[in-house]
Amino acid sequence: MKRETRSFYEMAVRGAVERIFDQLDDALDLTALARTAALSPLHFHRIFRGMLGETPLELHRRLRMERAAHQLATGDAPVTRVAFDAGYETHESFTRAFGDHYGVSPSAFRLKASEARAACARAPQRELAARCGLHFHPGQRPELSLSFTNTKGEPAMHVDLKDLPEYRLAAIRHVGPYHHISEAFGRLGEIAGRAGLIRPPHTEMIALYHDDPEATAASALRSDAAISVPDDVILPEGVTEIRIPARRYACTTHVGPYTKLGDTWAQFMGSWLPQSGHRVSDGPSFEIYRNTPGETPPEELRTEIYLPIA
Numbered sequence: 001m002k003r004e005t006r007s008f009y010e011m012a013v014r015g016a017v018e019r020i021f022d023q024l025d026d027a028l029d030l031t032a033l034a035r036t037a038a039l040s041p042l043h044f045h046r047i048f049r050g051m052l053g054e055t056p057l058e059l060h061r062r063l064r065m066e067r068a069a070h071q072l073a074t075g076d077a078p079v080t081r082v083a084f085d086a087g088y089e090t091h092e093s094f095t096r097a098f099g100d101h102y103g104v105s106p107s108a109f110r111l112k113a114s115e116a117r118a119a120c121a122r123a124p125q126r127e128l129a130a131r132c133g134l135h136f137h138p139g140q141r142p143e144l145s146l147s148f149t150n151t152k153g154e155p156a157m158h159v160d161l162k163d164l165p166e167y168r169l170a171a172i173r174h175v176g177p178y179h180h181i182s183e184a185f186g187r188l189g190e191i192a193g194r195a196g197l198i199r200p201p202h203t204e205m206i207a208l209y210h211d212d213p214e215a216t217a218a219s220a221l222r223s224d225a226a227i228s229v230p231d232d233v234i235l236p237e238g239v240t241e242i243r244i245p246a247r248r249y250a251c252t253t254h255v256g257p258y259t260k261l262g263d264t265w266a267q268f269m270g271s272w273l274p275q276s277g278h279r280v281s282d283g284p285s286f287e288i289y290r291n292t293p294g295e296t297p298p299e300e301l302r303t304e305i306y307l308p309i310a
Contacts, residue, residue, distance in 0.1 A: 050269050069126040073123055169244065
């Protein structure tokens with residue numbers, strides 16, 4: 001079972017990588033990549049990043065930039081043409097991005113490559129740093145070697161399987177950048193406090209995230225700030241009811257600032273999940289916050305993250 005599950009995720013990621021390599025000239029359709037992999041966009045994003053160390057969009061952009069470096073070093077196409085091929089609309093935006101990656105302007109890079117050829121010296125480095133080892137080589141599709149081991153210095157992840165009862169939540173929908181969900185939690189706290197819904201230690205603070213940040217504009221990202229409430233409580237105006245179904249979940253705990261939660265999700269779904277023998281299921285994944293930033297230093301924040309298991 002573990003081998004079959006690992007093969008499923010390997011095939012999903014390999015297929016996506018092949019499409020990215022084959023379609024460098026096209027805008028990346030992240031929703032289509034996830035659909036082909038038979039995963040939700042959000043789950044696919046986390047699995048891909050966890051396995052390869054970069055998101056599909058980051059891989060696509062890096063390969064285009066490496067191809068641009070190859071074109072500059074070996075051809076005589078105008079820089080503007082190279083910029084357009086790399087997906088940039090203006091010479092200026094491409095020059096800034098290229099300089100950020102290679103430390104010199106496109107014209108200076110081309111000159112260095114020309115001088116190296118004339119002197120029979122080593123050409124300037126075209127490959128950019130990448131954990132996955134995938135790079136642009138003209139006419140080639142590199143072999144993808146997937147590793148499910150922890151990255152250097154990363155501790156082994158402890159994961160529990162939990163059969164959870166149904167959760168009834170009082171929630172406020174947040175639309176916008178995920179890191180602004182605290183605004184919705186602030187409004188929820190005011191309403192729930194007045195209604196007497198917050199009953200420590202039984203009330204749990206929960207967030208659900210619905211969209212892939214790469215496939216959805218930041219202004220349109222949907223999430224829910226929520227608290228758990230008993231079945232017999234009448235919800236006040238201004239909140240909506242959400243039910244998280246009873247089912248089995250894989251759970252791990254993130255300790256540290258919320259800004260690092262994405263790394264924990266990536267390790268959870270890109271390293272633990274493919275080796276676990278389990279398949280991710282339809283239904284919401286969510287986070288439960290066991291303390292709050294107002295009372296706890298960032299390095300001591302505890303967040304439980306839950307992934308539905310088929």
